[in-house]
Amino acid sequence: MLIELSIKHFAIIDELTIPFEKGLTVLTGETGAGKSIIIDAIGLLLGGRGSAEFVRHGEKRAEIEGLFSIERSHPIVKKAIELGIDVQDDMFVLRRDITAQGKSICRVNGKLVTLGILREIGSALVDIHGQHEHQALLQAEHHLGMLDSYAKDPLGNTMTEYKQLYERANQLEKQVKHLSHNEQEMAQRIDLLTYQLNEINEAKLEPDEDRSLAEERFKLANSEKLFQSLKDSYANLYGDGKGLDYLMNAMIHLEEAASVDKNLQSLHESISSCYYVIEESTYAIRDQVDSVEFDPNRLDFIEARLNDIQLLKRKYGEDVEEILEYASKIEEELDTILHKDDRVLQLQKELDMAWRDLYVEAKAITNIRKKAAEKLTKAIHKELKALYMEKTVMEIRIEDRTPTKNSPMIDGKSVSFGLDGIDQVEFYISTNPGEPMKPLSKTASGGEVSRIMLALKSIFQSHQQITSVIFDEVDTGVSGRVAQAIAERIHSIAVGSQVLCITHLPQVAAMADTHLYIAKFEKSDRVKTSVTPLEVNQKVDELARMISGVEVTDLTKQHAKELLELAEQLKEPV
Missing domain, CATH: 3.40.50.300 (P-loop containing nucleotide triphosphate hydrolases)
Incomplete structure (x- = not known):
């Protein structure tokens, strides 16, 4: 509250x-x-x-x-x-x-x-x-929502299932319509997809190629610096009076020390191990020095290749992976269009089955609504009787939605599906005995509404x-x-x-x-x-004002008191 x-x-x-x-x-x-x-x-x-x-x-x-x-x-x-x-x-x-x-x-x-x-x-x-x-209430298009509000609990799961099937049927219908476009549009689409696919395929892209080429370009562009750094590193490690020489001497001296103090044996082994690891790394550095070369032709090729890939990125994706994914997607679309007759036939079969499944759910919704309408009608009559409309007869009519020329045919019958089923609901009323039922919007007065x-x-x-x-x-x-x-x-x-x-x-x-x-x-x-x-006295004055409209008299005050007394009696539990 x-x-x-x-x-x-x-x-x-x-x-x-x-x-x-x-x-x-x-x-x-x-x-x-x-x-x-x-x-x-x-x-x-x-x-x-x-x-x-x-x-x-x-x-x-x-x-x-x-x-x-x-x-x-x-x-x-x-x-x-x-x-x-x-x-x-x-x-x-x-x-x-x-x-x-x-x-x-x-x-x-x-x-x-x-x-x-x-x-x-x-x-x-x-x-x-x-x-x-x-x-x-006077607009028939709102009556379905009112009935569904009353039938919300029994309708819930069935309506959820219906809406899922309705969404699937709509998607299938869109695909069928898309593939059934005029031949000129299809031919133009084929030309576009063929051109794009050929452009991507001719590039013969490899996964992650743009990143690996960029790394190689950077390496080639800095080959002189790389060669000099590796050469200096090797020179500091190998040769007379260089790093390995000093480490060898340290290992020999530690070996002599360990022969005197066995506690130094583990230290000698540690230094020996380091020596052989560094020696092996030194030879690896030497091999890297020998492998470094500057190839201007290879650098030019990489620059051109990266430029081609960049042009493709502007059209088809942010990286090579996205370009290849796009190629796969349009290849599938192209195959579908080229074989559209077979595809349309397959989709139409799926769509026909989807419409039938949807119709089953729609009929279940209609049955739930009809049962709810019966209960709601009885409840309305009971309420109207208490409101001095005991002669009034209400009827909730549930009929099929009016089909259109595009509505699907099911068992020889044209069926119009909507997001909330195949029903259209309207409240009918007869306010006097012997009078025919008429739409509520054309019959009821303001007070009746x-x-x-x-x-x-x-x-x-x-x-x-x-x-x-x-x-x-x-x-x-x-x-x-x-x-x-x-x-x-x-x-x-x-x-x-x-x-x-x-x-x-x-x-x-x-x-x-x-x-x-x-x-x-x-x-x-x-x-x-x-x-x-x-307060009570003030209520009397206000009710008297509401009764008289202009001048409050003793009589209107008396009437107001009687109204309040009657109200208190009516509010008392029976």
């Missing part, structure tokens, strides 16, 4: 810190006081689209910070740990700064994160329901591990007993969890466990927003 929200320099809000409790919290106040601005701030905190316009005029940045408590078993904890975010005491601190230039800085538990990560974590903590969701969406929220809450739910004026277009039913349903969602609700209905406000009054005032020629938790 959201424990505390801090807002600074955001729109008309100068600085606010709002603590929240479990249960139902309602936000009321005059139009324009800043109720929706608070919800907008929460939306940005959860990864919503930011803008420099949100920054209060004259300030450098807007700052929004929220403290959330969660269950340790919540899946977002594991996700956060994988992302390197430290989670302590089962708490998340989300922070979003927006600069006057429109740049966003996002943090989770003090760690800088991308907006995408903030959005992923935020969406798992809070579900904001506003007018845009009413619009989504509000109740249907609230019914869906009530159902989906048990399928989503959301810590908090926010309703932003979901009671649009309702009044009377329907308003009371909505109030009771919202409160039932809040039992054991947390619901924040902006409302203009006194029935909803009366059911609140916590009532926050939002007001704006002027100070130092600037508009500011305040949030005040209401």
